[in-house]
Amino acid sequence: MYKLSLTYFDIAAGRAEPARLAMHIGNIPFEDIRFPFFKFAEVKNNTPLHQVPVLTINGRQVTQCNSINRFIGKLAGLYPEDNFQAMLCDEIMDALEDVINKIMPTFHLPEEEMKNARMALAAGPFTLYLQWLETQLQQNGGTYFADNRLTMADLKVFEWVRTLNSGFLEHIPTTLVESAAPLLNEHMRRIAQTPAIAEYYAKSS
């Protein structure tokens, strides 16, 4: 039994959210360490790569959200055992890191530049990745992204689609998913009905 704590911003989104969801689904006890944005400088000073999320396992700090996702996914039974299906799951999670890495530099841009950069992202790479994700979903049977069952890939896409729809990312149209890849919204609504997820968001909202 590991002693786990997960450190990330106090938002129901972002790079730690899939692992949080997985631990709720898998009934894995963990300390959910959340901090407000204004404390970020202080918190990241105490992390190995000056980044979050960090998963602390029996006192050892581990970085990299997709490594965390795989580890927690295995503990929660949400990561494929089959090598090929595991690769499909990883492919989706890593592709989502591509898109997250594209938006991160825009957070610190002046307003007008941010608007232009984000509109270009929405029309270009975000649309490309959303359409590709939709194709992957269809290729894998239309319900899940890998292994014909709920995996970490579904949780990572679920989080990203919720974020795009929420308006949290200024200048990214909240209609983007619906216009570019509507099946991802259907997938998001289905995943939201997972009892542990529905319960988690009912408590946090």
Ligand SMILES: N[C@@H](CCC(=O)N[C@@H](CS)C(=O)NCC(=O)O)C(=O)O
């Ligand atoms: N490759 C890392 C990236 C982590 C990362 O960049 N996290 C952001 C927050 S979501 C961060 O801490 N950035 C450092 C900063 O903005 O100074 C991972 O997958 O976890």
